[in-house]
Amino acid sequence: MAAPTSVAATRRMTAGGARRTRNWREIRAAYGFISLWIIGFLVFTLGPMIASFVLSFTDYNAIDSPQNVGLENYRQLAEDQKVAKALGNTLVYAAMYVPASMAVALALAMVLNRVGRASGFFRTIFYLPKMTPTVAVGALFLLLLNGQEGLLNRTLRLFGIDGPNWTTDTHWVKPGLVITTLWSVGGTVVIYLAALRQVPKDLYEAAELDGAGSWTKFRKVTIPMISGALFFTLIVQTIAALQMFNEAYTMFFGGQQNSTYSNEAALFYVIYLFQQAFRFLHMGYASALAWLLFVIIMIITAVQVRVSRRFVYYEGERD
Amino acid sequence: MTASPPHLTAAAPAALDPLGNDRVAGARSQAGGRDQGPFWKRAPYLIVLALASVVFTYPFVWLISASLKPRTEVFGSALIPRNVQLSNFADVWDYAPVLAWMSNSVVVGIAAATTVTISSALVAFGFAYFRFPGRNVLFGLVLATMMLPQAVTLIPVYLIWNKLGLVGTQVPLWAQNIFGSAFYIFLLRQFFLSLPRELFEAARVDGCGFLGLFRRIALPLSRPALAIVFVFEIQASWDDLLRPLIYLQDTSLFTIPRGLKSVIDTFGQGGEQHWEIIMAASLIATLPMIIIFAVAQRHIIEGIATQGRKG
Missing domain, CATH: 1.10.3720.10 (MetI-like)
Structure with a gap:
C-alpha cells in the first residue's frame, strides 16, 4: 500500500507539518478523480461478476425468482x-x-x-x-x-x-x-x-x-x-x-x-x-x-x- | 469496451508527443531511415504491395458496384454494372428507416464517445498525477478488467437495466461509459504521464486547484489523445451488434448495425433474396466510417500504431 510514494514523499519531507494536510488533500482529490471508475467497477463489473456467479447455480428466466439448482447447470x-x-x-x-x-x-x-x-x-x-x-x-x-x-x-x-x-x-x-x-x-x-x-x-x-x-x-x-x-x-x-x-x-x-x-x-x-x-x-x-x-x-x-x-x-x- | 479490436487492447502512446512537435519529425526520420533506398531496390516490394492492395480494395470496390446493380446481376464479377440501378438506394429508403437508424447511431455514438472521453480522462488524470495509497492495486484492477470477457457481466448488467426499466431504450448502449473504460483510461494515463510535471507544479504554485490542473493544463495538451479515444469509441459504437440485439425491440430505435442485420434477415438469407438492396444498405452503413477515416486518419493510425511500440 505504501509503496509508490517514495520520490514525492522524500521531496516533501522538509515541508514538515504542512506535509500531512497537503497529503490528505491530494489523496482526497485523487479518489475524487477516480471515483467514477470505482463506482462503475463496483456496479457494472464486480457486482455483476458476483451476481453471474451466483446465478450460475440457479434456474432463472428473468421473470420468476431464481431457483437454486446447485451444480445442475454445470x-x-x-x-x-x-x-x-x-x-x-x-x-x-x-x-x-x-x-x-x-x-x-x-x-x-x-x-x-x-x-x-x-x-x-x-x-x-x-x-x-x-x-x-x-x-x-x-x-x-x-x-x-x-x-x-x-x-x-x-x-x-x-x-x-x-x-x-x-x-x-x-x-x-x-x-x-x-x-x-x-x-x-x-x-x-x-x-x-x-x-x-x-x-x-x-x-x-x-x-x-x-x-x-x-x-x-x-x-x-x-x-x-x-x-x-x-x-x-x-x-x-x-x-x-x-x-x-x-x-x-x-x-x-x-x-x-x-x-x-x-x-x-x-x-x-x-x-x-x-x-x-x-x-x-x-x-x-x-x-x-x-x-x-x-x-x-x-x-x-x-x-x-x-x-x-x-x-x-x-x-x-x-x- | 464492447465488440471488437481497436479496443480490448493495451497501448502506450509514446509516439504522440504531447506538445505536438516531435511527431512529424519522428515519423519522417523513421520513414527516411534504412529503407528509403534506390528505387530499383524498392520496386519488387512495391509490386507486392500493389498486388496486395488490389486484394484488399477489391471487396470494397465490389460492394460499391454491387449496390448499383440490378437483382439479376448482383452476384456477377463485373465491376462496371451493365445497367446502373440507382433505385436500390431508393428501395432501401422505402423498405427500411435507414435515415432514422443512422441518426440513432449518430446520437448513441456521440453520447458514448463524449461520456467515455470525459470520464476516462478524469480517471486517467487521477492515476497519472497523484500518488496515493492503493494506486497500484486499483490501476492493476483497471488493467485486469480488460481481460474479462463481456459475457460474464452481460446477464447481470441486463438485469440492472431491466430493473431500471430502460430495456427497450438506447440508454444501455452508452450509459455505462459515464464510468470510463479500462482501455481508454490506460491510454490516456500513459499520455498524461508524458506531460512535463513542471507545468503542473508551476500552476500549483500559482494557486491552481486540482480540477484546474486537469481542465486548463492536462486537457488542452492532450487533444490528439482525446481525439483518438473519441474516434475509437464512435467506431466501436457504430459496430456494436450484440447490445442492440439484446436491448432494442422497436425497429425505429435500431442503430445502424442492428438495422442492417434486420435488412439482411428480410432480404437475404431465407428472405426475399434481394441482395442488391442489402449491398446498398451495407454501403450506406459504411460511408460515415470512411468519412471519419478520411478526416481522422492520422489520429487513428497513430493510435493503433502505438500499441505495439512498448509491447
Whole structure:
C-alpha cells in the first residue's frame, strides 16, 4: 500500500507539518478523480461478476425468482452436445485465425517496412477494411464467398480450382469466416509496422558483418526485437477470437419471427450463450456458460504468457 | 469496451508527443531511415504491395458496384454494372428507416464517445498525477478488467437495466461509459504521464486547484489523445451488434448495425433474396466510417500504431 510514494514523499519531507494536510488533500482529490471508475467497477463489473456467479447455480428466466439448482447447470454443460459443438467451433476458428492473421500481418508489415515513404499510402489501404462495420463485412462476404457465383470461387475457377461452398458446406464455413475476418487484418499490420520501425538499424548491420543471411536476420534480429508486439497481438487476438460474434451471427444466424435460420458449423460460443440467455431466457445456464468461457480464456492466456515468457525480449530488461 | 479490436487492447502512446512537435519529425526520420533506398531496390516490394492492395480494395470496390446493380446481376464479377440501378438506394429508403437508424447511431455514438472521453480522462488524470495509497492495486484492477470477457457481466448488467426499466431504450448502449473504460483510461494515463510535471507544479504554485490542473493544463495538451479515444469509441459504437440485439425491440430505435442485420434477415438469407438492396444498405452503413477515416486518419493510425511500440 505504501509503496509508490517514495520520490514525492522524500521531496516533501522538509515541508514538515504542512506535509500531512497537503497529503490528505491530494489523496482526497485523487479518489475524487477516480471515483467514477470505482463506482462503475463496483456496479457494472464486480457486482455483476458476483451476481453471474451466483446465478450460475440457479434456474432463472428473468421473470420468476431464481431457483437454486446447485451444480445442475454445470452438469448440464458437460452433457450439452451444443456446448461441445460451440466450444469446438470456437477453438478451431481461433486456432486458424490467430496464426493466420499474425502471419499475414507480419508479411505485409515487413514488405511495407521496405518501401520507405510509400508505406503511408499502402498502410491506409490495408487499414481501410477495418473501418467497415462488421455487419456490413458479413453481408459482403456472404456474396463474395457464395459457392456458385461468389467472386472468390469465380477467381479460383480461372486457375482451374473448383472452390468449396464456403457459406454452406460445414467443413468450409469456418475457413470462410477466417477469410472474412482476415480482410480486417490492417490493425495488426499497423502495429507490426510500428514495431519494425523501432528496430535499430545497426543490429542488422552488425548481423550482416557476421555473415548473417536474410533468414538468420529475420530469426535472430527481427523476431526477437518485435517479440513484444507479437506477444501483445497474440494475447489480444486470441481473447477476441474466442469471443467471436458479429460476423458469424450476421452471416449465419437470424431471421424473422416465424422463419429463423442458423448454421451449426458457425455456432460460436458467445452466439450460443446469447441464444441461451436472451432467446430462451435460460439465464442461470447462460451464466454458467459465461464462467466456463472465462475460465477457458484465463487458462489459454496463462499458457500463452508462460510459453511466451521464454521468447519475449524487452529492451532494457536485461542489465 | 464492447465488440471488437481497436479496443480490448493495451497501448502506450509514446509516439504522440504531447506538445505536438516531435511527431512529424519522428515519423519522417523513421520513414527516411534504412529503407528509403534506390528505387530499383524498392520496386519488387512495391509490386507486392500493389498486388496486395488490389486484394484488399477489391471487396470494397465490389460492394460499391454491387449496390448499383440490378437483382439479376448482383452476384456477377463485373465491376462496371451493365445497367446502373440507382433505385436500390431508393428501395432501401422505402423498405427500411435507414435515415432514422443512422441518426440513432449518430446520437448513441456521440453520447458514448463524449461520456467515455470525459470520464476516462478524469480517471486517467487521477492515476497519472497523484500518488496515493492503493494506486497500484486499483490501476492493476483497471488493467485486469480488460481481460474479462463481456459475457460474464452481460446477464447481470441486463438485469440492472431491466430493473431500471430502460430495456427497450438506447440508454444501455452508452450509459455505462459515464464510468470510463479500462482501455481508454490506460491510454490516456500513459499520455498524461508524458506531460512535463513542471507545468503542473508551476500552476500549483500559482494557486491552481486540482480540477484546474486537469481542465486548463492536462486537457488542452492532450487533444490528439482525446481525439483518438473519441474516434475509437464512435467506431466501436457504430459496430456494436450484440447490445442492440439484446436491448432494442422497436425497429425505429435500431442503430445502424442492428438495422442492417434486420435488412439482411428480410432480404437475404431465407428472405426475399434481394441482395442488391442489402449491398446498398451495407454501403450506406459504411460511408460515415470512411468519412471519419478520411478526416481522422492520422489520429487513428497513430493510435493503433502505438500499441505495439512498448509491447
